[in-house]
Amino acid sequence: MRSDLDYLVPSSVEEAVALRAASAGAAYLLGGTDLLPQMRAGRKAPGQLIDLKRIPPLREIRETADGGLSIGAAVVMADVEVHPAVLGRFPLLAECIRTVGAWPLRQRATLGGNVCNASPAADAAVALLALDAAFHVVSAEGRRSIPAGSFFRGPGQTALLPGELLTDLVLPGGAAGFRGRYLRLSRRKGMDLATVGVLVGKSSGTAPDRWRIGLAAVAPTPLRVAAAEERLEAKGAAAAEEAAALAVAACRPISDLRGSAEYRRDMVGVLVRRGVVELG
Amino acid sequence: MSAGRSVGRDVPRVDGLDKVTGAAQYTADLKFPRLLHVAVVRSPHPHARVLDVRTGLASRAPGVRAVASGRDFPLHTGIYLKDQTVFATDRVRFVGDPVAAVAAESPEAAAEAALLVEVDYEPLPPIFDVEEGMAEGAPLVHPDLGRYEVVPWIQPKAGTNVCNHLKIRKGDYEKALSGSWRVFQNTFRVPQVQHVPLEPHVSVARVDLSGKVEVHTSAQSPFTVRHLLAACFGLSHGDVRVHVPYVGGGFGGKAGINLEPIAVALAMRCRGRWVRLMVDRHEEFFATVVRQGLSATLVTGVDRSGKVQAQKMHYLWNCGAYGGYGVNIVRAAGYTCGGAYEFPNVWGDSIGVYTNRPVGSAYRGFGMQEIHWALEQQMDRVALEMGIDPVEFRLMNCLGAGKSTVTGQVLDEHAGRVDLCIRRVAEEIGLDPARERRPYRGKGIACAVKAPAMPNDAASSVVLKFAEDATLEILIAGIDYGQGLMTVAAQFAAEALDIPLETIRVKGCPDTDLSPYDWQTVASRQTWATGNAVLRAASEIGRQLCETSAEVLSVPAADLTLRGGHVVHEPTGRSIPLTRLVMGYQFPDGHAIGGPVAATTSYLPEGLLFLDPETSQSAKPVAKWTFGAQAVEISVDPETGQVTVEKVAACYDVGRVVNPGLIRGQTYGGIVQGIGTGTMEELVLDPKTGRALNASLMDYKIPSTEDVPTVMTVDFVETPQKDGPMGARGIGEHTMIPTPAAIANALFDACGVRISEMPITAEKVWRALKEKEKVRCRTPLPCRPLAAGPFSAESLARHLSSLPVPARTVALLTGIPRGNGSVDSVTVKWAHGRTRALVGTLRSGDVREVAYQPDVAALTGLGPGLTPTGDDLLVGLAAMASRLGDAGLVDPRALRAYGGSLGGLASASTTPAALALLGNAANGLYPSVLAAVVESLGNPDVQPETLLERAARLAAVGAHSGADLLAGALALALGIVFPEEAR
Numbered sequence A: 001m002r003s004d005l006d007y008l009v010p011s012s013v014e015e016a017v018a019l020r021a022a023s024a025g026a027a028y029l030l031g032g033t034d035l036l037p038q039m040r041a042g043r044k045a046p047g048q049l050i051d052l053k054r055i056p057p058l059r060e061i062r063e064t065a066d067g068g069l070s071i072g073a074a075v076v077m078a079d080v081e082v083h084p085a086v087l088g089r090f091p092l093l094a095e096c097i098r099t100v101g102a103w104p105l106r107q108r109a110t111l112g113g114n115v116c117n118a119s120p121a122a123d124a125a126v127a128l129l130a131l132d133a134a135f136h137v138v139s140a141e142g143r144r145s146i147p148a149g150s151f152f153r154g155p156g157q158t159a160l161l162p163g164e165l166l167t168d169l170v171l172p173g174g175a176a177g178f179r180g181r182y183l184r185l186s187r188r189k190g191m192d193l194a195t196v197g198v199l200v201g202k203s204s205g206t207a208p209d210r211w212r213i214g215l216a217a218v219a220p221t222p223l224r225v226a227a228a229e230e231r232l233e234a235k236g237a238a239a240a241e242e243a244a245a246l247a248v249a250a251c252r253p254i255s256d257l258r259g260s261a262e263y264r265r266d267m268v269g270v271l272v273r274r275g276v277v278e279l280g
Numbered sequence B: 001m002s003a004g005r006s007v008g009r010d011v012p013r014v015d016g017l018d019k020v021t022g023a024a025q026y027t028a029d030l031k032f033p034r035l036l037h038v039a040v041v042r043s044p045h046p047h048a049r050v051l052d053v054r055t056g057l058a059s060r061a062p063g064v065r066a067v068a069s070g071r072d073f074p075l076h077t078g079i080y081l082k083d084q085t086v087f088a089t090d091r092v093r094f095v096g097d098p099v100a101a102v103a104a105e106s107p108e109a110a111a112e113a114a115l116l117v118e119v120d121y122e123p124l125p126p127i128f129d130v131e132e133g134m135a136e137g138a139p140l141v142h143p144d145l146g147r148y149e150v151v152p153w154i155q156p157k158a159g160t161n162v163c164n165h166l167k168i169r170k171g172d173y174e175k176a177l178s179g180s181w182r183v184f185q186n187t188f189r190v191p192q193v194q195h196v197p198l199e200p201h202v203s204v205a206r207v208d209l210s211g212k213v214e215v216h217t218s219a220q221s222p223f224t225v226r227h228l229l230a231a232c233f234g235l236s237h238g239d240v241r242v243h244v245p246y247v248g249g250g251f252g253g254k255a256g257i258n259l260e261p262i263a264v265a266l267a268m269r270c271r272g273r274w275v276r277l278m279v280d281r282h283e284e285f286f287a288t289v290v291r292q293g294l295s296a297t298l299v300t301g302v303d304r305s306g307k308v309q310a311q312k313m314h315y316l317w318n319c320g321a322y323g324g325y326g327v328n329i330v331r332a333a334g335y336t337c338g339g340a341y342e343f344p345n346v347w348g349d350s351i352g353v354y355t356n357r358p359v360g361s362a363y364r365g366f367g368m369q370e371i372h373w374a375l376e377q378q379m380d381r382v383a384l385e386m387g388i389d390p391v392e393f394r395l396m397n398c399l400g401a402g403k404s405t406v407t408g409q410v411l412d413e414h415a416g417r418v419d420l421c422i423r424r425v426a427e428e429i430g431l432d433p434a435r436e437r438r439p440y441r442g443k444g445i446a447c448a449v450k451a452p453a454m455p456n457d458a459a460s461s462v463v464l465k466f467a468e469d470a471t472l473e474i475l476i477a478g479i480d481y482g483q484g485l486m487t488v489a490a491q492f493a494a495e496a497l498d499i500p501l502e503t504i505r506v507k508g509c510p511d512t513d514l515s516p517y518d519w520q521t522v523a524s525r526q527t528w529a530t531g532n533a534v535l536r537a538a539s540e541i542g543r544q545l546c547e548t549s550a551e552v553l554s555v556p557a558a559d560l561t562l563r564g565g566h567v568v569h570e571p572t573g574r575s576i577p578l579t580r581l582v583m584g585y586q587f588p589d590g591h592a593i594g595g596p597v598a599a600t601t602s603y604l605p606e607g608l609l610f611l612d613p614e615t616s617q618s619a620k621p622v623a624k625w626t627f628g629a630q631a632v633e634i635s636v637d638p639e640t641g642q643v644t645v646e647k648v649a650a651c652y653d654v655g656r657v658v659n660p661g662l663i664r665g666q667t668y669g670g671i672v673q674g675i676g677t678g679t680m681e682e683l684v685l686d687p688k689t690g691r692a693l694n695a696s697l698m699d700y701k702i703p704s705t706e707d708v709p710t711v712m713t714v715d716f717v718e719t720p721q722k723d724g725p726m727g728a729r730g731i732g733e734h735t736m737i738p739t740p741a742a743i744a745n746a747l748f749d750a751c752g753v754r755i756s757e758m759p760i761t762a763e764k765v766w767r768a769l770k771e772k773e774k775v776r777c778r779t780p781l782p783c784r785p786l787a788a789g790p791f792s793a794e795s796l797a798r799h800l801s802s803l804p805v806p807a808r809t810v811a812l813l814t815g816i817p818r819g820n821g822s823v824d825s826v827t828v829k830w831a832h833g834r835t836r837a838l839v840g841t842l843r844s845g846d847v848r849e850v851a852y853q854p855d856v857a858a859l860t861g862l863g864p865g866l867t868p869t870g871d872d873l874l875v876g877l878a879a880m881a882s883r884l885g886d887a888g889l890v891d892p893r894a895l896r897a898y899g900g901s902l903g904g905l906a907s908a909s910t911t912p913a914a915l916a917l918l919g920n921a922a923n924g925l926y927p928s929v930l931a932a933v934v935e936s937l938g939n940p941d942v943q944p945e946t947l948l949e950r951a952a953r954l955a956a957v958g959a960h961s962g963a964d965l966l967a968g969a970l971a972l973a974l975g976i977v978f979p980e981e982a983r
């Protein structure tokens, strides 16, 4: 890790974007729980760190007009997972966040960092995908909104253009009411990355029930399995096995230190079925 | 547990306040003026010749003060076998082997300069596995092995990769094997793992302008570091001074010598400057030391009663690139190769093999967890396949007073009671053979034994001295890296001198210039060795105090005792406080006697004898043994393979519990570390490059608090050790030895799969369950459950007396073979007897699985063919038992016990096809052709022709499989309906 590092602390989004535009080698910094280990391991070597944690709007959780919620990129996960609106209307997000590392880590790690780092194993990202979140970004060129479904492009790769800054993650009001389970396997019980993560969500307010199936650590990006969701919406929980088979077909796991592709594929099926059966 | 005034009591640790307040200083906390930082240049190749090392550019880089590399430091080091130089000289032997090092004004400057050191390598073929290393013509990791200096009791083989080979030859193994009733052979493996101490290795060194060397280091053995540094640099011991501050965990990884030579080599190049080498977590994993890997093949021959008669153990140790320390693990594993058991005839080989992997060294347990992984699973397999309860089997074969170890040492009644430990943990976990079984819950047990592995003359010494206010100061050079040595040293002194613990200060951070000698803090030896030295010193101090007091009080010294900080004359009650004695006693007239009270004493184990070089027989090869056992209860998720350790019970015969809190802490910690190596840890190397793939805490997992079992019960037996301080013996390492094997045995109990290669990961269990499922699906006959139907005893009787049966079936039912003298005739007789016995047990309603196991074990695999006769009989019997169970003629609990005994069979006991049939039968699935007959028997609605037709279809299956299946079913039906006739 280099020692001649500039550490910059802008107080507004505009200032941050301008600093970033002025230096190609700079990186945005939130909790640093992804970025700093990557720098230490020599996988990233930014010349400047632009710390976004002191920018007030990025640290807010706001209600939106449509009954949704906007979560600032710099809000730490520990604050998201206990937020009443999250627990009341978007409990799937809390369900996923609670599995990230351990509580001390979540005092520092942010939701924004989790999605921008775009790990295939990003646990919170699965919930954001399932809840049709929109990611608001800003750059010197202006603002735009990227749907979660088209944000993740590959391991460490996102739809963000160079210099673009994620300001907040917006959960639409229409996604309120999903409850469910995030079933996750790891090599040990505490503080480990997912070997396989399966989110199963269900919303019973409407007829027919709406379902959500999200997968982590079994493809180059976090995934949502629309085919399985549709099958469940058509046939209900009785189609658990079919939904599981569709999820297995959709995943594209690799073999690594955490598990073989074969094991992961089988586990996707097991966990989807279990989740669906449990939500019945 | 017996408690004295201090010994046996749960006193808080004396270093506790230092640690919780942060007052405790660790090596990296120490501040040094103008400190230089080190970066090490390490080999990127697992095996290569070093052609040239050019350091010119690096030494001219900004901030660089010293560069050191190979050829400048040609002397070898190593505690038992001197096979390593400070830096690689002519060849590198693992990825991470130090080639050169740079000291600079900042860590960054050092790291950048290290990149400028140019090394030319010529890659050589690497060896990663022991089997490769042992192969004929394998590349040699140490071509100069024959020239290395070595202690006399280690036997390297020049011209090979074998750095030590210990042979155990006891009794007549070959003869005993050929006389065995059954023989079992299995292979088990253990990968290299790392210690993962909280505090990574760090050493700081300075060579002053006069040439004297001073080192501060995170180490387990200050004197051994001094000894080896002196040898490695050709210095006088008097010119080397080693300090060890508080240490944040060692687990063996800081035993012997580690980073110190590199720091000293650099310090020699920039005299007067302090030089600090501190590895980060990444380097800690592969560039310091690791636990050796093991590949173990065991052969066990038992007699009919289940007593082991012949035992062969072939241990191949993956020592990695250097074996300086590891060679003694090879030796210890050799003379302990039989674990906690008595084997009358033994053929043991413990062989250390060099490979191009990270350096193997001491690790808590010193080889014992590894060999127990093999031994304790082997014992379980043998027990189950012999149809003997694993607890009973262990009790039948375990060591105890009057029994002889693999070296021929006959244990006396002071040696410790593994039998009691086995019983206690079995009871605590509920290993009752008649226990209620729940699917995917399992219980398992494993024993443990270990002796201190050390040179016969390894000694400890202490200084006890008083301060003016009668504060007792204890100087030790054993290291308290968390296990509590400082506290127990204080407890022994408090007990022996009857002074309050609060008046004792243990000086636990040694300095070789000032501290008394101690060999090393390893081998679970400190409580015992330092404890003994403290007791001797206390008695010497008592003598001095009483002598002075005798003169003061004008009484015989023999009448004086120490009590509550006074010397007391018991007959008169007169006393003198220690405060008036410790610096000498002054009489009212002004004259003084005595003088500052102090003692220096040592302890050296007595009467240890070398092993015979060819057979390793020795009447006293080690100072003591500590025995113990653990039992565990686990649950298994059948779909994901995840194993959860629910409950662990541990019991050890420690001779004397010195501090209940500390010993519980040691045991909990050992169990958790055992769960770590047992279920998650393995240092994975890239098979092509030899690089460690998981050298980080992200990818190398040790247990987190959430992985700790919710229930751990800890118990102790106290059979006093004759030469132990107040009877105590060592326990530190033993606590992690049996855990992985106990989990493996519980796994088999839970779901019938065995993982013979540590660690037991979820994916391995998942795979094994899939394999088992596949075997089950490949049944030669389609299977199904029995259909329920009407039953009457009368119609069964009618059916039985009217049904025509094949001659083969008749032969099995009567035990009278058709043609005498053939191999098959033996099968028929034997099978008939065992079948009858099983029918009898089922009829008696015995609910214990063990009641069925011997006959089931005897029948499995009996006879030739795809599904041997014995297995067919068992399946036929099972089907009929189920039908009669439904009819209320067989106790359902007896049925379950019988079914259970079919489910737990090991894969080696019969053919895969038969195993599949038996597995199905255990789960209530029977060949359809058999089911059709069994359902008809006793069913009043079934027409006689239908039954006849079905029986004929069954009889037509296979050469005689159908007839055998039918025989099993009929044997039980006859036995239940016509008990007399059957007899």
Ligand SMILES: Cc1cc2nc3c(=O)[nH]c(=O)nc-3n(C[C@H](O)[C@H](O)[C@H](O)COP(=O)(O)OP(=O)(O)OC[C@H]3O[C@@H](n4cnc5c(N)ncnc54)[C@H](O)[C@@H]3O)c2cc1C
Binding pocket: A027, A028, A029, A030, A031, A032, A033, A034, A035, A036, A037, A052, A073, A099, A100, A101, A102, A105, A108, A109, A110, A111, A112, A113, A114, A115, A116, A117, A121, A122, A123, A124, A160, A164, A165, A166, A167, A191, A192, A193, A194
């Ligand atoms: C011990 C440990 C355990 C972990 N366990 C888990 C786990 O179980 N599950 C899991 O999903 N993750 C885990 N992580 C990874 C990490 O903690 C999470 O991904 C976390 O959410 C990252 O957030 P951060 O605020 O620390 O991001 P940072 O590290 O600060 O940033 C992450 C990346 O996003 C970029 N970035 C930051 N802000 C912006 C922005 N506003 N716009 C654009 N780009 C931006 C940064 O440049 C960087 O590349 C773990 C990490 C550690 C150290």
